[in-house]
Amino acid sequence: MAMYKNFDEIAVRARDMGPKRAAILFPGDADVMQATSEGIREGLINPVFIGKKAQIEAVAQEIHLPFGAMEIIDQSDPQVAANLCLDMVMSGEVSFVVKGNILTTYLYRALIRATRQLAPDQTPCTLCFHQVPIINKIFVITDPGVSILPDLTTKKQILANAIQVLRSLDCDTPRIMALAAVHLDGKPSIVVDHAERLKNMADKVRFGKCTMEIGTTLFDFFDGNHVQAETFPDIFLVPNIEAGNILVKTIDHLIGGIRQCVTVGAGLITLTPSRSDGYKARMENLALGLVLAESSRRS
Amino acid sequence: MLPRFQEIMKRAQQQKKKRVVISGKRNPEALSAILAARDQGWIDPVAYGGPLSELRDKMDVHFVDSNTLQARQEALRLLEEGEAEALLDMGPLDSRFFSLLIESDAQNKKNHLLSYVSVFIAPKNGRLTLLTDTLINSAPGLNEKVHIVENAIHVAKDLRIDRPNIAALGPLELVNPSIPSTLDAAILSKMSERKQFGDSILEGPLGLDNAESALAAQHKGIDSPVPGNVDIYLFPDLESANITAQFLKYLGSCQLGGVLAGTKLPIIIRSPLESPDSWLLNIALGLIVNRGI
Numbered sequence: 001m002a003m004y005k006n007f008d009e010i011a012v013r014a015r016d017m018g019p020k021r022a023a024i025l026f027p028g029d030a031d032v033m034q035a036t037s038e039g040i041r042e043g044l045i046n047p048v049f050i051g052k053k054a055q056i057e058a059v060a061q062e063i064h065l066p067f068g069a070m071e072i073i074d075q076s077d078p079q080v081a082a083n084l085c086l087d088m089v090m091s092g093e094v095s096f097v098v099k100g101n102i103l104t105t106y107l108y109r110a111l112i113r114a115t116r117q118l119a120p121d122q123t124p125c126t127l128c129f130h131q132v133p134i135i136n137k138i139f140v141i142t143d144p145g146v147s148i149l150p151d152l153t154t155k156k157q158i159l160a161n162a163i164q165v166l167r168s169l170d171c172d173t174p175r176i177m178a179l180a181a182v183h184l185d186g187k188p189s190i191v192v193d194h195a196e197r198l199k200n201m202a203d204k205v206r207f208g209k210c211t212m213e214i215g216t217t218l219f220d221f222f223d224g225n226h227v228q229a230e231t232f233p234d235i236f237l238v239p240n241i242e243a244g245n246i247l248v249k250t251i252d253h254l255i256g257g258i259r260q261c262v263t264v265g266a267g268l269i270t271l272t273p274s275r276s277d278g279y280k281a282r283m284e285n286l287a288l289g290l291v292l293a294e295s296s297r298r299s
Numbered sequence: 300m301l302p303r304f305q306e307i308m309k310r311a312q313q314q315k316k317k318r319v320v321i322s323g324k325r326n327p328e329a330l331s332a333i334l335a336a337r338d339q340g341w342i343d344p345v346a347y348g349g350p351l352s353e354l355r356d357k358m359d360v361h362f363v364d365s366n367t368l369q370a371r372q373e374a375l376r377l378l379e380e381g382e383a384e385a386l387l388d389m390g391p392l393d394s395r396f397f398s399l400l401i402e403s404d405a406q407n408k409k410n411h412l413l414s415y416v417s418v419f420i421a422p423k424n425g426r427l428t429l430l431t432d433t434l435i436n437s438a439p440g441l442n443e444k445v446h447i448v449e450n451a452i453h454v455a456k457d458l459r460i461d462r463p464n465i466a467a468l469g470p471l472e473l474v475n476p477s478i479p480s481t482l483d484a485a486i487l488s489k490m491s492e493r494k495q496f497g498d499s500i501l502e503g504p505l506g507l508d509n510a511e512s513a514l515a516a517q518h519k520g521i522d523s524p525v526p527g528n529v530d531i532y533l534f535p536d537l538e539s540a541n542i543t544a545q546f547l548k549y550l551g552s553c554q555l556g557g558v559l560a561g562t563k564l565p566i567i568i569r570s571p572l573e574s575p576d577s578w579l580l581n582i583a584l585g586l587i588v589n590r591g592i
Contacts, residue, residue: 148477180538181537184392184394184435185435185437186397186398191538216571217571218549225552227549239538242535242536243543245507246468246534246539249507253512254421254511254553255551
């Protein structure tokens, strides 16, 4: 099967699956609490709040959310709280974690720890799902979030992780492009070298069914301004955090795309919504988390 | 063509006609742009080298017994000696051509680095925006970035951006010792504060989201006039610059132009980032920048 065309398709699928229990990490903020309350109303989540209880109750009161029936775990230490959230995903108590008002680093650290426990040969990575006006398909860019300058082994783990996630979304034979620049100085490029080695592994079916190419240009996918969705890559592997981070934000701000990010390790799903997300974006983020969590559990 | 690009073409036309030596291999799109620039009175082209001898019916061709490499050397020599006012190389862009450029550059200008500046019009506000270095310096260190910034400021000023705002991009706004680009951006930002880049403002490190939005930057406690008003994006490395430019071109449907910066006189090329129909824009850009480094 091919990749989802847009986030609306994912939202439709999520409504069939939900609601599921989700851990909301440090929700002591009106924006986060509002988003959670909307997620409940849309039938996507049943939340468990982990954070400073008094603060959570105060914010709930502020936005008129009845907190009597709310499930709250009182934990003021951000790292302990993040670790607890991941423990709850591992034990199956919740389907996924949603980051609230807390530094992302705590959540990443907890996810790295949990991934090591479950699958020592895996590395968590951030997958950014993009929907852009001129392509009738969602595509993924990885890893713009966790690994700063991944070596070949880490890139291999990132790629395996991304492929596994896409397969859980029924994208059976993902098309992958390892992005690289043309180097005119004639010096050997470590980025191209890594890309060639990964392609070699992919060609030998080390990542299961997929196709892979090294991409120094997107020219081949375009006929004028018309893009061929069927051949356009499903996964773009970026060489480092800088290229990835700048690229995903360029797509948001200069190309008019919509982005939803998840960070995944060993099938454990964490969501890192942005504070500036509007209602639709927040619901799409929860929907993606739900579909991924349920699909990876199923597969 | 977009209005800001039309202005650039108009300025090329208003300048005194330049004698341009043409080198490289014959390229139909380049040739048609050269002839258009000639017909509009921007340039007086003269081709060099045996591979271009078939252009005889269109312009003077010299050095017909030489191959592309020899003709390129001769064309660069003419430029260095002031017998030509600009050089246009039709390609192919390869490491041999760049070695020639760097050698001749070193003889000319002592330690001034070559870099490439891509130019596009930001779709949301029509702003002429520069991206650098999208082509040449693979993994620039701080020293190289200082030159890349100076080159880009020079290009911006020639494009009548009098006081350019520069965003030194990184994956985040905090300085992280494990991410060298954030250190470089912070040092460049301090250099800018101390007026080491003249009349310009460089801010960094900035994530692209905060560079694009004054409000988002304010939320992060960044008090600077650069966010939301960026003229020049300085990228951490070639990969991030080149990949971003590719996506802008193809997924963002942005027309890209480009100009080689840091040369004493205009050397006009077309990078693989630009479409073949950008040759004329690149000629115009080449003619109005690169003056007087």
